Amino acid sequence: MAVPKRKKSRSNTRHRRSQWKTAVPTLVACPQCREPKLPHIACSACGTYDRRQVIAPSA
Amino acid sequence: MPQPTKGARLGGSPAHEKLILANLATSLFEHGRIKTTEAKARRLRPLAEKLITKAKRGDLAARRQVLTVVRDKGVVHTLFAEIGPKFADRPGGYTRITKIEPRKGDNAPMAIIELVQEPLVGKVTTRKAEPVAEVAEPAAEVVEAEAPEAAPEVAPEVTEDVAEEAAEVK
Numbered sequence: 001m002a003v004p005k006r007k008k009s010r011s012n013t014r015h016r017r018s019q020w021k022t023a024v025p026t027l028v029a030c031p032q033c034r035e036p037k038l039p040h041i042a043c044s045a046c047g048t049y050d051r052r053q054v055i056a057p058s059a
Numbered sequence: 060m061p062q063p064t065k066g067a068r069l070g071g072s073p074a075h076e077k078l079i080l081a082n083l084a085t086s087l088f089e090h091g092r093i094k095t096t097e098a099k100a101r102r103l104r105p106l107a108e109k110l111i112t113k114a115k116r117g118d119l120a121a122r123r124q125v126l127t128v129v130r131d132k133g134v135v136h137t138l139f140a141e142i143g144p145k146f147a148d149r150p151g152g153y154t155r156i157t158k159i160e161p162r163k164g165d166n167a168p169m170a171i172i173e174l175v176q177e178p179l180v181g182k183v184t185t186r187k188a189e190p191v192a193e194v195a196e197p198a199a200e201v202v203e204a205e206a207p208e209a210a211p212e213v214a215p216e217v218t219e220d221v222a223e224e225a226a227e228v229k
Contacts, residue, residue, distance in 0.1 A: 041158045042171075054157045054171055 067098040080106050085129050087154070088138045092173030100156045100172040107172075111153045114143030142174065149179050 027036040030043040032051055042049035047057040070076045083103045086093050088110075095103070110128060113121040117139060129135050146153050158170045 038160070041160060044160045049157050052157075055159055 064102075066102045069099060069102060081128050081130070084110060085131055085134050087172060087174070088129065088134050088142060089131075091176075092171055094159070094169060094171050096162075097156070097158060097168040097170040100170040103172060104154050104156060108151060108153050110138065111142060111146055112151075114138045115146060117143060149175070 026039060028039045029035070030037045030046060030048070032043060032048045033046040035043060035045040037043040037045070042054040044055075044058055047053055047055040068076065069079050079099065080103060083093065083095060083099060084107050087103065087107055106128070110125050113125050122135065122139060125135055125138065126132070129138070153175055154172055155175050156170050156172050158168065160169065161167060162169050
């Protein structure tokens with residue numbers, strides 16, 4: 001089985017992991033309850049989409 | 060050259076895909092609305108709408124064709140007795156897909172697919188209708204259809220109960 005010949009240095013490891021970032025999701029205000037929500041997706045707080053009740057509200 | 064089916068391939072084999080879609084269609088007609096992944100909802104929509112079109116035809120041949128997909132006779136009966144007549148004057152677009160928050164666990168994009176319950180509003184334009192004869196008529200009806208939607212936008216702080224009533228009216 002192929003195995004690494006050399007130990008990976010801390011520097012290399014940390015340089016690689018410095019590119020591992022999270023991205024901020026795009027959010028819009030719900031027209032019904034003004035909570036931030038994902039665009040084109042039913043609001044999880046009030047459960048409406050396009051002012052139509054789609055799912056049960058979480059609160 | 061055959062045109063590939065639009066949308067994602069489901070399951071592990073064509074037979075599995077067929078079974079998944081048949082089960083989803085059965086559940087949709089049984090419950091009226093189902094929650095599933097967005098990819099499955101997008102594949103289910105054309106199949107379900109074709110089955111409803113067959114149910115609107117209502118004859119024995121159509122019923123046998125539907126029974127090859129939906130194996131449950133009780134569900135096929137509700138489809139032909141209730142769902143088909145309900146959509147008698149609706150020219151297609153019997154189902155609605157609404158995206159909802161991604162699933163906890165695997166972050167899969169989820170959606171709710173439902174049979175449209177609201178009565179048909181506005182002018183129905185069929186493909187065979189002559190556009191020359193009816194120019195003034197559709198414009199007036201479109202304004203009427205949009206009026207209830209415009210009303211809630213004026214007051215953004217409407218409570219949930221009021222919004223639900225508005226949805227029912229609409």
